[in-house]
Amino acid sequence: MKETDWFTSWFNTPYYHILYKDRNDKDAQVFMRNITSFLQLPKGSHIADIPCGKGRHSVYLNSLGYNVTGGDLSENSIAYAKQYENETLRFAVKDMREPLKNKYDAIFNLFTSFGYIEDDAEDILILKNLKNGLKKDGVLVLDFLNVEKVRKTIVTNEVKIVDGIIFSIQREIVNGFIKKHISFEVDGESHAYTEHVKYIDLEKMKIYFSEAGLQIDHVFGDYDLNPFDGTTSNRLILVAS
Known part of the structure; x- marks a missing residue:
């Protein structure tokens, strides 16, 4: 197995889901409420959750009134998530390194689901794919860890x-x-x-986003959308267009 493709095997095992079974859904829901409110996304907007894992963010976003498409590389995760499908919630196996087929009002890349690949060019390609999947006034939300902390x-x-x-x-x-x-x-x-997970600080993220043709509009440091502080913030949350 190539080191760069560690995620294709680990994320598809049952043990990955066992280890992380106690992830905080409350935090995830607070973040989804806060960010959709901040973005003033109208109900019915089409959001892509990529990668979506087993669908916890997607399901909650759908409950808030959004049309949601979740995509993930893990076949096991998608098979699990499909039990929640309805007319406005769909899941499919999706590799971020491949172009998106549809256009979305917003694309969410959540819970440190970026920076897995050694080659910077592949990370920039992923960002380009996400940008190309946005509608004219669409927005990308990327939720990363704060590497300095x-x-x-x-x-x-x-x-x-x-x-x-x-x-x-x-x-x-x-x-x-x-x-x-x-x-x-x-x-x-x-x-x-x-x-x-690649050690990507805010300055390096700015370079990546610029290379991908994305403009960073807002930077937050936690799920309550407080300003980012390089030394104390738990997260690095970027909102771009």
């Missing part, structure tokens, strides 16, 4: 027990990537995966 607060070793599985987690920042090494044993078989 991660660097200062990184927990290098951690053990999490979820559903009886002992996950051993080691974190490091090396070669321009924040890496999370995850190892565990199930039924006597050892498993090991490494998550790679």
